[in-house]
Amino acid sequence: MSTPHVLLGLLATGSKHGYELKRAHDERLPRARPLAFGQVYATLGRLHRDGLVATAGHDRDGGPERTAFALTGDGRAALDRWLSTIEPPMPYVTSxxxxxxxxxxxxxxxxxxxxxxxxxxxxxxxxxxxxxxxxxxxxxxxxxxxxxxxxxxxxxxxxxxxxxxxxxxxxxxxxxxx
Incomplete structure:
Protein backbone atom coordinates (compact mmCIF):
# COMPACT_ATOMS: atom_id res chain seq x y z
CA MET A 1 0.00 0.00 0.00
CA SER A 2 1.21 3.49 -0.74
CA THR A 3 0.50 5.42 2.44
CA PRO A 4 1.43 8.80 0.92
CA HIS A 5 -1.03 8.31 -1.94
CA VAL A 6 -3.80 7.08 0.34
CA LEU A 7 -3.35 10.19 2.50
CA LEU A 8 -3.44 12.36 -0.63
CA GLY A 9 -6.69 10.64 -1.60
CA LEU A 10 -8.17 11.26 1.82
CA LEU A 11 -7.16 14.93 1.58
CA ALA A 12 -8.88 15.16 -1.82
CA THR A 13 -12.18 15.29 0.08
CA GLY A 14 -11.06 18.34 2.08
CA SER A 15 -8.44 19.53 4.55
CA LYS A 16 -7.80 17.38 7.61
CA HIS A 17 -5.34 17.17 10.46
CA GLY A 18 -3.36 14.02 11.27
CA TYR A 19 -5.85 12.53 13.71
CA GLU A 20 -8.69 12.92 11.19
CA LEU A 21 -6.53 11.32 8.47
CA LYS A 22 -5.72 8.33 10.67
CA ARG A 23 -9.40 7.91 11.58
CA ALA A 24 -10.49 8.27 7.93
CA HIS A 25 -7.86 5.74 6.82
CA ASP A 26 -8.95 3.19 9.40
CA GLU A 27 -12.63 3.71 8.48
CA ARG A 28 -12.19 3.68 4.69
CA LEU A 29 -9.74 0.76 4.67
CA PRO A 30 -11.33 -1.33 7.43
CA ARG A 31 -9.37 -4.53 6.91
CA ALA A 32 -6.00 -2.86 6.25
CA ARG A 33 -3.38 -2.58 8.93
CA PRO A 34 -4.25 0.52 10.95
CA LEU A 35 -1.88 3.44 10.52
CA ALA A 36 0.20 4.54 13.47
CA PHE A 37 -0.06 8.22 14.35
CA GLY A 38 3.70 8.54 13.92
CA GLN A 39 3.44 7.17 10.39
CA VAL A 40 0.69 9.66 9.52
CA TYR A 41 2.65 12.66 10.80
CA ALA A 42 5.96 11.52 9.27
CA THR A 43 4.23 10.99 5.91
CA LEU A 44 2.51 14.38 6.14
CA GLY A 45 5.91 15.95 6.82
CA ARG A 46 7.35 14.42 3.65
CA LEU A 47 4.29 15.36 1.59
CA HIS A 48 4.55 18.95 2.88
CA ARG A 49 8.30 19.04 2.16
CA ASP A 50 7.64 17.83 -1.39
CA GLY A 51 4.92 20.42 -1.99
CA LEU A 52 2.10 17.88 -2.31
CA VAL A 53 0.20 19.21 0.72
CA ALA A 54 0.07 22.64 2.31
CA THR A 55 -0.85 23.88 5.75
CA ALA A 56 -4.54 24.77 5.75
CA GLY A 57 -4.84 26.19 9.25
CA HIS A 58 -4.49 25.43 12.92
CA ASP A 59 -7.12 24.26 15.36
CA ARG A 60 -7.08 23.91 19.14
CA ASP A 61 -10.61 22.63 19.78
CA GLY A 62 -10.03 22.25 23.53
CA GLY A 63 -6.81 20.25 23.17
CA PRO A 64 -3.35 20.57 21.72
CA GLU A 65 -2.90 22.64 18.60
CA ARG A 66 -3.53 20.65 15.42
CA THR A 67 -2.33 21.56 11.97
CA ALA A 68 -4.72 20.86 9.13
CA PHE A 69 -3.35 20.01 5.70
CA ALA A 70 -4.84 20.39 2.25
CA LEU A 71 -3.98 18.92 -1.12
CA THR A 72 -1.99 21.20 -3.46
CA GLY A 73 -2.18 21.23 -7.25
CA ASP A 74 1.00 19.14 -7.38
CA GLY A 75 -0.54 16.78 -4.83
CA ARG A 76 -3.67 16.39 -6.97
CA ALA A 77 -1.47 15.67 -10.02
CA ALA A 78 0.54 13.06 -8.07
CA LEU A 79 -2.69 11.45 -6.86
CA ASP A 80 -4.12 11.41 -10.40
CA ARG A 81 -0.92 9.79 -11.76
CA TRP A 82 -1.02 7.15 -9.05
CA LEU A 83 -4.70 6.40 -9.65
CA SER A 84 -4.16 5.99 -13.39
CA THR A 85 -1.10 3.72 -13.07
CA ILE A 86 -1.96 0.04 -13.47
CA GLU A 87 -0.53 -2.16 -10.72
CA PRO A 88 1.61 -4.94 -12.16
CA PRO A 89 0.85 -8.44 -10.96
CA MET A 90 3.14 -9.52 -8.14
CA PRO A 91 6.44 -10.53 -9.78
CA TYR A 92 7.69 -12.55 -6.79
CA VAL A 93 6.23 -14.98 -4.35
CA THR A 94 6.51 -13.10 -1.07
CA SER A 95 4.57 -15.05 1.48
Whole structure:
Protein backbone atom coordinates (compact mmCIF):
# COMPACT_ATOMS: atom_id res chain seq x y z
CA MET A 1 0.00 0.00 0.00
CA SER A 2 1.21 3.49 -0.74
CA THR A 3 0.50 5.42 2.44
CA PRO A 4 1.43 8.80 0.92
CA HIS A 5 -1.03 8.31 -1.94
CA VAL A 6 -3.80 7.08 0.34
CA LEU A 7 -3.35 10.19 2.50
CA LEU A 8 -3.44 12.36 -0.63
CA GLY A 9 -6.69 10.64 -1.60
CA LEU A 10 -8.17 11.26 1.82
CA LEU A 11 -7.16 14.93 1.58
CA ALA A 12 -8.88 15.16 -1.82
CA THR A 13 -12.18 15.29 0.08
CA GLY A 14 -11.06 18.34 2.08
CA SER A 15 -8.44 19.53 4.55
CA LYS A 16 -7.80 17.38 7.61
CA HIS A 17 -5.34 17.17 10.46
CA GLY A 18 -3.36 14.02 11.27
CA TYR A 19 -5.85 12.53 13.71
CA GLU A 20 -8.69 12.92 11.19
CA LEU A 21 -6.53 11.32 8.47
CA LYS A 22 -5.72 8.33 10.67
CA ARG A 23 -9.40 7.91 11.58
CA ALA A 24 -10.49 8.27 7.93
CA HIS A 25 -7.86 5.74 6.82
CA ASP A 26 -8.95 3.19 9.40
CA GLU A 27 -12.63 3.71 8.48
CA ARG A 28 -12.19 3.68 4.69
CA LEU A 29 -9.74 0.76 4.67
CA PRO A 30 -11.33 -1.33 7.43
CA ARG A 31 -9.37 -4.53 6.91
CA ALA A 32 -6.00 -2.86 6.25
CA ARG A 33 -3.38 -2.58 8.93
CA PRO A 34 -4.25 0.52 10.95
CA LEU A 35 -1.88 3.44 10.52
CA ALA A 36 0.20 4.54 13.47
CA PHE A 37 -0.06 8.22 14.35
CA GLY A 38 3.70 8.54 13.92
CA GLN A 39 3.44 7.17 10.39
CA VAL A 40 0.69 9.66 9.52
CA TYR A 41 2.65 12.66 10.80
CA ALA A 42 5.96 11.52 9.27
CA THR A 43 4.23 10.99 5.91
CA LEU A 44 2.51 14.38 6.14
CA GLY A 45 5.91 15.95 6.82
CA ARG A 46 7.35 14.42 3.65
CA LEU A 47 4.29 15.36 1.59
CA HIS A 48 4.55 18.95 2.88
CA ARG A 49 8.30 19.04 2.16
CA ASP A 50 7.64 17.83 -1.39
CA GLY A 51 4.92 20.42 -1.99
CA LEU A 52 2.10 17.88 -2.31
CA VAL A 53 0.20 19.21 0.72
CA ALA A 54 0.07 22.64 2.31
CA THR A 55 -0.85 23.88 5.75
CA ALA A 56 -4.54 24.77 5.75
CA GLY A 57 -4.84 26.19 9.25
CA HIS A 58 -4.49 25.43 12.92
CA ASP A 59 -7.12 24.26 15.36
CA ARG A 60 -7.08 23.91 19.14
CA ASP A 61 -10.61 22.63 19.78
CA GLY A 62 -10.03 22.25 23.53
CA GLY A 63 -6.81 20.25 23.17
CA PRO A 64 -3.35 20.57 21.72
CA GLU A 65 -2.90 22.64 18.60
CA ARG A 66 -3.53 20.65 15.42
CA THR A 67 -2.33 21.56 11.97
CA ALA A 68 -4.72 20.86 9.13
CA PHE A 69 -3.35 20.01 5.70
CA ALA A 70 -4.84 20.39 2.25
CA LEU A 71 -3.98 18.92 -1.12
CA THR A 72 -1.99 21.20 -3.46
CA GLY A 73 -2.18 21.23 -7.25
CA ASP A 74 1.00 19.14 -7.38
CA GLY A 75 -0.54 16.78 -4.83
CA ARG A 76 -3.67 16.39 -6.97
CA ALA A 77 -1.47 15.67 -10.02
CA ALA A 78 0.54 13.06 -8.07
CA LEU A 79 -2.69 11.45 -6.86
CA ASP A 80 -4.12 11.41 -10.40
CA ARG A 81 -0.92 9.79 -11.76
CA TRP A 82 -1.02 7.15 -9.05
CA LEU A 83 -4.70 6.40 -9.65
CA SER A 84 -4.16 5.99 -13.39
CA THR A 85 -1.10 3.72 -13.07
CA ILE A 86 -1.96 0.04 -13.47
CA GLU A 87 -0.53 -2.16 -10.72
CA PRO A 88 1.61 -4.94 -12.16
CA PRO A 89 0.85 -8.44 -10.96
CA MET A 90 3.14 -9.52 -8.14
CA PRO A 91 6.44 -10.53 -9.78
CA TYR A 92 7.69 -12.55 -6.79
CA VAL A 93 6.23 -14.98 -4.35
CA THR A 94 6.51 -13.10 -1.07
CA SER A 95 4.57 -15.05 1.48
CA UNK A 96 5.55 -16.27 4.93
CA UNK A 97 3.17 -19.18 4.37
CA UNK A 98 5.06 -20.25 1.23
CA UNK A 99 8.48 -19.75 2.87
CA UNK A 100 7.57 -21.87 5.91
CA UNK A 101 6.42 -24.80 3.78
CA UNK A 102 9.53 -24.67 1.58
CA UNK A 103 11.85 -24.47 4.60
CA UNK A 104 10.04 -27.31 6.38
CA UNK A 105 10.50 -29.46 3.28
CA UNK A 106 14.11 -28.29 2.93
CA UNK A 107 14.97 -29.64 6.35
CA UNK A 108 13.38 -32.92 5.21
CA UNK A 109 10.60 -32.82 7.74
CA UNK A 110 7.63 -33.89 5.63
CA UNK A 111 5.46 -34.61 8.67
CA UNK A 112 6.10 -31.14 10.04
CA UNK A 113 5.30 -29.54 6.68
CA UNK A 114 2.07 -31.54 6.40
CA UNK A 115 1.04 -30.67 9.97
CA UNK A 116 1.74 -27.02 9.29
CA UNK A 117 -0.28 -27.10 6.07
CA UNK A 118 -3.23 -28.75 7.83
CA UNK A 119 -3.19 -26.26 10.72
CA UNK A 120 -2.82 -23.35 8.32
CA UNK A 121 -5.80 -24.62 6.34
CA UNK A 122 -7.84 -24.63 9.57
CA UNK A 123 -6.79 -21.04 10.35
CA UNK A 124 -7.64 -19.91 6.81
CA UNK A 125 -11.02 -21.63 6.96
CA UNK A 126 -11.84 -19.96 10.29
CA UNK A 127 -10.90 -16.55 8.86
CA UNK A 128 -13.00 -17.27 5.77
CA UNK A 129 -16.01 -17.91 8.03
CA UNK A 130 -15.44 -14.57 9.83
CA UNK A 131 -15.30 -12.69 6.54
CA UNK A 132 -18.33 -14.47 5.15
CA UNK A 133 -20.25 -13.23 8.21
CA UNK A 134 -19.23 -9.67 7.30
CA UNK A 135 -20.53 -10.16 3.76
CA UNK A 136 -24.02 -11.08 4.99
CA UNK A 137 -24.15 -8.44 7.74
CA UNK A 138 -26.83 -5.91 6.74
CA UNK A 139 -25.04 -3.16 8.69
CA UNK A 140 -21.74 -3.66 6.82
CA UNK A 141 -20.54 -0.62 4.90
CA UNK A 142 -19.48 -0.74 1.27
CA UNK A 143 -15.87 -0.41 2.47
CA UNK A 144 -16.36 -3.44 4.75
CA UNK A 145 -17.88 -5.45 1.90
CA UNK A 146 -15.13 -4.57 -0.56
CA UNK A 147 -12.44 -5.43 1.99
CA UNK A 148 -14.16 -8.73 2.82
CA UNK A 149 -14.49 -9.63 -0.89
CA UNK A 150 -10.79 -8.88 -1.44
CA UNK A 151 -9.71 -10.91 1.59
CA UNK A 152 -12.04 -13.83 0.73
CA UNK A 153 -10.61 -14.03 -2.79
CA UNK A 154 -7.07 -14.17 -1.42
CA UNK A 155 -7.97 -16.70 1.27
CA UNK A 156 -9.67 -18.83 -1.36
CA UNK A 157 -6.52 -18.78 -3.49
CA UNK A 158 -4.41 -19.68 -0.43
CA UNK A 159 -6.76 -22.53 0.43
CA UNK A 160 -6.54 -23.91 -3.12
CA UNK A 161 -2.72 -23.69 -2.88
CA UNK A 162 -2.73 -25.41 0.54
CA UNK A 163 -4.87 -28.24 -0.85
CA UNK A 164 -2.65 -28.65 -3.93
CA UNK A 165 0.51 -28.53 -1.82
CA UNK A 166 -0.80 -31.17 0.59
CA UNK A 167 -1.48 -33.42 -2.42
CA UNK A 168 1.98 -32.75 -3.90
CA UNK A 169 3.72 -33.41 -0.59
CA UNK A 170 1.78 -36.68 -0.17
CA UNK A 171 2.64 -37.76 -3.75
CA UNK A 172 6.29 -36.85 -3.25
CA UNK A 173 6.42 -38.72 0.05
CA UNK A 174 4.91 -41.84 -1.57
CA UNK A 175 7.44 -41.70 -4.43
CA UNK A 176 10.41 -41.31 -2.11
CA UNK A 177 9.29 -44.07 0.24
CA UNK A 178 8.11 -46.59 -2.38
Missing amino acids: TLFAKVVVALLVADVDRARSYLIEQRRAHTARLRELTAVKVDPSASLDDLLAADFAVAHLDADLRWLHTTLDRVADWHREVHS
